[in-house]
Amino acid sequence: MQVSIRPVTDDDLAAFFAFQADPASVAMAGVPARAREAFDAHWAKIRADAQTVLRTVVADGEIVGNVVCFPRDGHQELGYWLGQEFWGRGIATRAVRAFLADYDRRPLHAIVSPANAASLRILLGCGFVEVGRDDEVVSLELA
């Protein structure tokens, strides 16, 4: 399977909306879904932000998710989201590695639900280290 990342275009947003609205994904990420209007407003805002980097993940020519990096609490924070139908095939691992090879700003931060084993494996495999934990969230950093 060919996995690549590229800048986000208008045509990607319908797929991203569906991915973020999926209840299983919401439960896994611990991030609430946005209704269409709020989703459109959020993406318009982050696409206009010079500090935010947004990439579409493409696998065998199909839009399968996104990788994002954005400022929060004085850090650059990494996030990613794939459509449920594309989970479990190593796509996110490859997409995050491609992003990190391309984007050299460090340190990067990430926050993950303690139950999100796949996401934790991705980050630890990419060299992130745990820097904090409570019942709700694990905080990680890539120096």
Ligand SMILES: CC(C)(COP(=O)(O)OP(=O)(O)OC[C@H]1O[C@@H](n2cnc3c(N)ncnc32)[C@H](O)[C@@H]1OP(=O)(O)O)[C@@H](O)C(=O)NCCC(=O)NCCS
């Ligand atoms: C988390 C997410 C990105 C994982 O994507 P994916 O393409 O399925 O991940 P991969 O196939 O690359 O798997 C990554 C690792 O997790 C493991 N893994 C995958 N699913 C798993 C699961 N349910 N439980 C435990 N481990 C799992 C894989 O075996 C792999 O480990 P390895 O590197 O040792 O082989 C995807 O499920 C998703 O988008 N979820 C909804 C949004 C989300 O949670 N985003 C992250 C917020 S921090």
